[in-house]
Amino acid sequence: NAGVTQTPKFRILKIGQSMTLQCAQDMNHNYMYWYRQDPGMGLKLIYYSVGAGITDKGEVPNGYNVSRSTTEYFPLRLELAAPSQTSVYFCASRAGGITDTQYFGPGTRLTVL
Amino acid sequence: AQTVTQSQPEMSVQEAETVTLSCTYDTSESDYYLFWYKQPPSRQMILVIRQEAYKQQNATENRFSVNFQKAAKSFSLKISDSQLGDAAMYFCAYRPLMNYGGSQGNLIFGKGTKLSVKP
Secondary structure, eight states, X not given: OOOEEEEOSEEEEOTTOOEEEXXXXXXXXXXXXXXXXXXXXXXXXXXXXXXXXXXXXXXXXXXXXXXXXXXXXXXXXXXXXXXXGOEEEEEEEEOOSSSOOOEEOOOEEEXXX | XXXXXXXXXXXXXXXXXXXXXXXXXXOSOSSEEEEEEEEOTTOOOEEEEEEETTOOSOOEETTEEEEEETTTTEEEEEEOSOOGGGXXXXXXXXXXXXXXXXXXXXXXXXXXXEXXXXX
């Protein structure tokens, strides 16, 4: 199992550009999450999904969009990138149920100049 | 809203010594989960230890143990026999029970403590 994979690892965007951060998991997990980690801070929830076709906003959703057409993939779309979106982005998944563990991808470091 | 506070931005420990990282949290719930995650320079988030709030016994994983004080809403991590590979950012995280207050199992993180290990 590859677990949770994310691409790209690094990206530099210009203000106003758009991009999609890719996330995939091969564990057949129902729940998937996108977090961002700003310098010196913990992770904050952007969006989450409880299954294919079902997504909802987290704590900091502005400037982002998500989709979940299949169980495996949960891409995060940045429209009109802004310097405030410079961060490290983590995707995570878990199977479901009360006691299961959340597994994290390796992260994508995004810089908006 | 639930919050997690780590009051020590940085800590340092001598190799082979013991260090304790502090974490407090605020919640009105009685059932929840608490976690410590390690983030080395590689950025990978690695689960160190977890604690269920309904369990009075403190969780232990090899050299890592917690001191869970539910009434005080405190959840500290003790690392014994510290090793150079323990140097990392450590994050305390809280997770509400499923579907309570709109939660879908996401984690609420503190700001982290940077641990340095001196040889």
